[in-house]
Amino acid sequence: MKISGSFIAKVAGTLTAICLVVAALLGGVNAITADKIAAINLANTEASLKAVASADEFVQVDLTDAMTAAASSQGAKVTEAYEVKAGGENVGYAFKMVASGSQGNIEMIVGVDADKAVTGVSIVSNKETAGIGSKVMSNEPNAKGVPVLDQFKGLSGAGSLVVGKTVDAISGATVSSKGVTKGVNGALAVAEALG
Numbered sequence: 001m002k003i004s005g006s007f008i009a010k011v012a013g014t015l016t017a018i019c020l021v022v023a024a025l026l027g028g029v030n031a032i033t034a035d036k037i038a039a040i041n042l043a044n045t046e047a048s049l050k051a052v053a054s055a056d057e058f059v060q061v062d063l064t065d066a067m068t069a070a071a072s073s074q075g076a077k078v079t080e081a082y083e084v085k086a087g088g089e090n091v092g093y094a095f096k097m098v099a100s101g102s103q104g105n106i107e108m109i110v111g112v113d114a115d116k117a118v119t120g121v122s123i124v125s126n127k128e129t130a131g132i133g134s135k136v137m138s139n140e141p142n143a144k145g146v147p148v149l150d151q152f153k154g155l156s157g158a159g160s161l162v163v164g165k166t167v168d169a170i171s172g173a174t175v176s177s178k179g180v181t182k183g184v185n186g187a188l189a190v191a192e193a194l195g
Contacts, residue, residue: 044124045109049082049094052111052120058082058094070193074159075099076186084111092119093194095187101179103127106137108180110152110187117156121149121184126176133176142168148177158189 049058061081071078080096092113098105104127111119123137139149148170155161161181163169169177 041125045080045096048109048122048124049111051122052109053084053092053094053113055084055086055091056088057085059085064193066193067190070158070189071095071097071186074185074189075182078186078190079107081190090114093191095190096124097183097186099179099182099186101126101128102133102173102175103129106176106179106183108183110184112187112191115156116188116191117154118152118184118188121152121180123149123180128173128176133173135170136173136176136180140170142170144168149180152180152184155184156188158185158192161185161188 049055059082061083063078063081067078067081076097076099078095078097082094083090084092084094092111094109094111096107096109098107100106106126106128107124109122109124111121113119126133126137128134128137136148139147142148142151146168148168151167152161155166161167161184163174163178163181167177167181
């Protein structure tokens with residue numbers, strides 16, 4: 001059976017028109033929701049900052065090449081950095097970190113005090129599997145009964161945190177636990193790079 005050139009042109013034209021309409025609709029939906037998504041992300045970031053450090057003020061600082069390289073050396077990415085101030089004095093830092101989980105990126109805030117020890121970990125956003133990786137994200141207890149995110153408090157030493165050795169995973173959510181651990185190691189490396 002031979003297909004005519006006019007039939008091919010008609011089908012191609014129809015498919016092109018459908019693609020253009022769908023692209024326009026997606027662009028419209030994005031324009032409507034982009035500001036709302038940004039506002040939700042900002043609110044989650046602010047709540048996470050307050051959850052990981054006691055402070056009067058969080059002052060955002062510019063990222064440097066040394067900071068991004070330090071985070072990268074631990075398998076994570078730093079996207080924002082904040083100086084944590086109490087009584088006008090610097091008492092540490094908080095970093096927005098991104099690391100790979102089982103279903104996508106895990107975005108978290110990690111607080112680090114002046115002695116370069118973790119003050120807290122709070123999840124900003126994630127796409128982890130409900131009922132498995134979500135247990136890590138919602139800080140459920142591990143096998144030892146310790147909330148999985150809380151176990152990082154007081155720990156220090158970039159690269160020294162290892163799931164199964166210094167950090168306990170949630171059963172069935174090892175990849176999610178490793179993702180958070182990479183983010184925390186990355187934050188500690190960034191804090192060490194700041195001196």
